[in-house]
Amino acid sequence: MTRLIALTALCAAFGLNTTNALMAQSGGAALEALDAQLPGELANDPSRIDWESYGADLVASAVVDPNIPGGGAARRFEVRRADEFIYAAGTNLPTTKSIRRGEDVTIGFYARTIEAQTDNGKGILRVRFQKNEPPYPGFGEETLEIGREWEWYEVNAKAEMGLRPKDGIVAIQFGRTRQILEIGQAIIVTGATSILSGAKPPPPGPLNLPSPLELPEALRGVGTLLNNPGNRSWNFEAPGGSYEVREDETIWLGRATRLTSLNGPEGAPKIVAKLPIEGRIEEGDVLVIAVAAKTVQSAFDDGKARLEIYVETGGGEAVRFAQSRIAVTDNWQLVRLKTRAPVAIPIGGAQLILQLRNPDQTLDIGPVYFLKSEE
Template sequence: MTKASMVAGVAALAMLTAAEPAVQAAQQDDALAALDAKLPGTLINDPTRLDWPVSGDAKVKSIRDSSIPGGAAMHVQVRTADPKQPWTVQASIPLTAGIDKGSDVVIGFYARTIEADTPDGKGRIGVRFQQNSEPYPGFGDKTLNIGTDWQMYEVTAKADRDIAKGDAIVSLQLAGAKQVLEIGQAFVASGATSLGSANAAPSGTASVPVPEKLAAKGTVINDPGNRNWGSYGPALTAAPIKVGLPGGTATHFTVAAAQPHGYDSGVAIPIRGAIHSGENLIVALIVRASPQADGGATAVGIRIQKDAEGYPGFGDHDLPIAGDWRMLQIPMQSDIDIPAGKGSIVLHLGGAAQTVDVGPVYVLHAGG
């Protein structure tokens, strides 16, 4: 069995722009602590890392793309399949704490299939919580069918053994098919049975009701239950959190360091309906924020844009986001045509070191 090279890439939170490594480390520690406070249970991995050891007959490289949740991923081409022994190609996610027998553990990770030699065209990833030393005992084995769109997948298990700190990993077993996969940020927590991610279900299946006060104002043209959002840019990380809002899930964004421009880091939220020039729209989103690291106001911009080179758009606004959950309603009028499935609501988050939680987002044709 050959050894693939270590992946060089890391997730977006690790791409900090501070000049001094010590400052970078302190910012990253603060961001991880804030994320741990938001997630169910206790975070027991470092989601800023994608430099996971990959073994077996696979070609591996790191990629960066604004459409990838977190802005970065590991691209894996599995050249030799062995469905009966899928661990012959595997990525090992190190854990920062041990696992106690009887505890609940959960992993959520973003992934998509580029191509796969399978009957349904979906990739195969086996997930196992494991001791990383002989005889490699583990538990929670589950095989996931990975679709072609970015989605967060979850696996939950109850530990049937103790695994010591430094010896505990999550194994992603990749030899179930000859395939090309992209795997993004991963979040592992103990003491929880779910990360509360709507993305654990296939895109579009989560049902999020439209608040009555919005339903009377128009027709919704996006899927507020689809949280397959594309976050991008340096110093930004995104993680699902459980909240008492419609759908039960929000996304926690942390910007570890302010960028030269607000649009340097952000998130694109897909719109499935068509938009025509001259139409009146309402964008409504439920949000909250922590103060900027330097004590200033939260700096978030919003616009609707076409997902095409040049990214033409309209409706640019600066959002007044408070510390408590609020529904903001922003009226916009389109001056361009955007075909169905080719538009996004874009939030520009890079203007400050800050944290912003974004719950359901609704886009309505006003009056229609």
């Protein structure tokens, strides 16, 4: 359902008919509805922007803002040190259909530059259609200058080789310039030389989704998102417990992580989940932590599992703050905590800790939101 709503917003942003998407009952049907309105054939899933990113000096983070065209969410890429080669840092957009040799393939996306160490202040990126396996053969390389305002960019090429869904990607590379770029949702089509035929889509209206990086209504306007709620690649320690990622259509984004505490060392946490925090935090920043959670089973008399939450910084002098212990009901609830950062924290320098210390508890954790308040 999340993908359906995200695609509906995307259709609206591009001035397309959303009737079929609104009536669709699944993400696949919504993709088909969008495909029917685009030139050529849709070759990716535009509702996803959780693309694979790489680069030793690259920091990728989530950005949510209803003013971002094409869906209200984007990925921010900060290249902290320029490399000799542009392919030293980048992001890969997977294709979902075969691209045949000789046919047209086109990608279109919104992008803007936050800052760039170039003569004109514009960011630099290169688009390349390729195989995502050594020696990474590809075609259609084109280098673009990205301006300071949101604009629509397109790159078209004749396929010089076939690409399959299992290894076909569009590589967007930007490692040769120290810069901060934002790239919004993207559309890839085959069989067409342009997606919008030179017409710029109108900006979207107010969003009513959650997309993979969107906020539930209770958190809109609270602040800037510093993590990716759709990312469930957490780190776990389970000396006396277990964890499992599950599909769950009853909660935003449709997935939950089930934490179960059993027996373990006395007094020590039985199961610990560590969630990465993206984005820079300054000393004194007001932070809001929101965790969607519900109790599945608990040995406590009131039937509520006890979830412990805190933030921990890395480095030699680790700092722990925002420590809380919360009794969670057996219905989904959005647990909210407000705290103030006691120290400055660099990008990627902290993680949010969720843990169960008492045995015989099972808790489902839905999306987790870590925001820097704009108060």
